[in-house]
Amino acid sequence: MVAETIMTVEVAEASAAGMKAIGAGLAVGLTGIATGIAEMAIGPAAVGATAENKDIFGLVLLLTVIPETIVIFGLVVALLMIF
DSSP, X not given: OHHHHHHHHHHHHHXXXXXXXXXXXXXXXXXXXXXXXXXXXXXXXXXXXXXXXXGGHHHHHHHHHGGGHHHHHHHHHHHHHHO
């Protein structure tokens, strides 16, 4: 009876740790996919705008980097989940 209780507690703790890992992986993975989708539209437009007017390179670079912060937020959430 005691061995079964200990085994049940160990399984529950392992299951909780596994769910944390799955949640952290989903947080980073889904934000990475969302960033890829955003960059898919922004990248070609940025290259085209820069090709027409070289003076807006800084603005275009800033607009290209903004969606990449989403992945950083996902990483922060994943680290908060794990630790």
